[in-house]
Amino acid sequence: MSEHYVPENLPSTIQHYIDGQFVDSLDGETFDVLDPVTNKPYAQGAAGKKADVDQAVQAATRAFTEGPWPRMKPRERATVLNRIADAVVAQEDRLAEMETFDTGLPITQARGQARRAAENFRFFADLIVAQHDNAFKVPGSQLNYVNRKPKGVAGLITPWNTPFMLESWKLAPALASGCTVVLKPAEFTPLSASLWAEIFEDAGLPQGVFNMVNGIGEEAGDALVKHPDVPLISFTGESNTGKLIFRNCAEHLKGMSMELGGKSPAVVFDDADLDAAIDSTLFGVFSLNGERCTAGSRILVQRSVYDEFLEKYAARAKNVVVGDPHDPKTQVGALVHPEHYEKVMSYVELGKEEGRLLAGGGRPEGLEEGNYVAPTVFADVKPDARIFQEEIFGPVVAITPFETEEEALELANNTRYGLAAYIWTNDLKRAHTFAQAVDSGMVWLNSHNVRDLRSPFGGVKASGLGHEGGYRSIDFYTDQQAVHITLGDVHTPKFGA
Numbered sequence: 001m002s003e004h005y006v007p008e009n010l011p012s013t014i015q016h017y018i019d020g021q022f023v024d025s026l027d028g029e030t031f032d033v034l035d036p037v038t039n040k041p042y043a044q045g046a047a048g049k050k051a052d053v054d055q056a057v058q059a060a061t062r063a064f065t066e067g068p069w070p071r072m073k074p075r076e077r078a079t080v081l082n083r084i085a086d087a088v089v090a091q092e093d094r095l096a097e098m099e100t101f102d103t104g105l106p107i108t109q110a111r112g113q114a115r116r117a118a119e120n121f122r123f124f125a126d127l128i129v130a131q132h133d134n135a136f137k138v139p140g141s142q143l144n145y146v147n148r149k150p151k152g153v154a155g156l157i158t159p160w161n162t163p164f165m166l167e168s169w170k171l172a173p174a175l176a177s178g179c180t181v182v183l184k185p186a187e188f189t190p191l192s193a194s195l196w197a198e199i200f201e202d203a204g205l206p207q208g209v210f211n212m213v214n215g216i217g218e219e220a221g222d223a224l225v226k227h228p229d230v231p232l233i234s235f236t237g238e239s240n241t242g243k244l245i246f247r248n249c250a251e252h253l254k255g256m257s258m259e260l261g262g263k264s265p266a267v268v269f270d271d272a273d274l275d276a277a278i279d280s281t282l283f284g285v286f287s288l289n290g291e292r293c294t295a296g297s298r299i300l301v302q303r304s305v306y307d308e309f310l311e312k313y314a315a316r317a318k319n320v321v322v323g324d325p326h327d328p329k330t331q332v333g334a335l336v337h338p339e340h341y342e343k344v345m346s347y348v349e350l351g352k353e354e355g356r357l358l359a360g361g362g363r364p365e366g367l368e369e370g371n372y373v374a375p376t377v378f379a380d381v382k383p384d385a386r387i388f389q390e391e392i393f394g395p396v397v398a399i400t401p402f403e404t405e406e407e408a409l410e411l412a413n414n415t416r417y418g419l420a421a422y423i424w425t426n427d428l429k430r431a432h433t434f435a436q437a438v439d440s441g442m443v444w445l446n447s448h449n450v451r452d453l454r455s456p457f458g459g460v461k462a463s464g465l466g467h468e469g470g471y472r473s474i475d476f477y478t479d480q481q482a483v484h485i486t487l488g489d490v491h492t493p494k495f496g497a
Helices: 050-065 074-090 092-103 105-129 161-175 191-203 215-225 240-249 275-291 303-319 338-354 405-413 426-437 470-477
Strands: 017-019 021-023 030-035 040-046 135-138 142-150 153-157 180-184 210-212 232-236 254-257 265-268 298-302 356-359 378-379 396-403 420-424 442-445 477-484
Touching: 017 105, 017 191, 021 275, 030 298, 030 442, 040 356, 050 180, 050 210, 050 215, 050 254, 050 396, 074 105, 074 161, 074 191, 074 275, 074 356, 092 161, 105 161, 105 470, 153 161, 153 215, 161 191, 161 232, 161 470, 180 442, 191 210, 191 477, 215 396, 215 470, 232 275, 232 378, 232 470, 240 254, 265 405, 275 303, 275 420, 298 303, 303 396, 338 396, 396 405, 405 426, 405 442, 420 426, 426 442
Parallel strands: 153 180, 153 232, 180 210, 232 254, 265 298, 265 420, 298 396, 378 396, 420 442
Antiparallel strands: 017 021, 017 210, 030 040, 135 142, 142 477, 356 378
């Protein structure tokens, strides 16, 4: 194996960013940040606690109540957002290198994330300038219109799978709406989040509008969720953590948006373009190391094409290139962290009892250290199997046959999750009726996961609460105030006259 690549100028400490300054934790505590290829610590992250979150929330509150940001015209805010997008694109190479080093994602896939992050800022810059709201004229008596106000300090808690890009999903609409923010990045991957501070500063974001506190969820995240001066929380992560956050938000009746786990079905009917379906279902579970919430990790295949599908799919899975994330040829890199690696490997072992192993099933040859898992394919998996029901979040897939459309729908909906669904058929009527019957927040017909920023993103059941994307993000970060004014004479019943 070639020498592991380490980007230049890596920080040895990753600090908080509060009120325009990089700072250590008040108690001086730190945690190890590991590189997933060697699992050795390369930096110390400041371990945020309640006191650090307090400081960040105070700074964000000051910037909201006294600072210019919420009071700027949409075009002025949009100008800053576009400068942020330009800065992200300008350092795409550096950003991709750092993201790959920190997460283990293949470098070619990390590059796309930077462009996507920039696009999020451009999109919301355009949206707030073009945005219009309802006005209603009640003939002869009243005019009603909607006045939008930013809600205040937004608490943003982000995951480790594509950290920089997923941070931009929340930062862009929150800032566009005029909110100030406290970001709590995932503790496994704090490296790229620390770049935001400099990008925002250079783009002219006023001091205190963006604050960041690193640390573990049970301490820093928990303090942010419970803080009385943070009126809304946007969280992307695991469903059980989501339940806990939901309970903790109840105390202060906070606004909440949650994008949680998934166990999304990809349904392949016998009239589908089989080669396209194989391309897409391979990409859907093995891209981003399988660490993606919308992964099509359960593939349901109609019996008449099942054997052909299995043969072609397994052959391709065996050819997927696993290796150093910095090598452009790599298609699956190293999983993010040894804890997560252990979890995924435990499911691989379980799968050997619950299904028929067709590919992978352990550590790839020649990669003795690092969190490497060979792309793993299990066939004939029963619907009550744990690998069919539970989110694995790695390069592991369960394939199950079905006979009829009714059975396919029952299998597709037979899980606690409901984030995405992928349907492969050339029958137009079936595509739409099946799509509308499936329990998922998003459906792709004859397509892999292509995301349009205008459309709602979110799930049903255990996969989430609320939607973001387009105007729905603006709805979440703003209060909508209905203003009514009488035109002409007031007609009120005269009580007590």
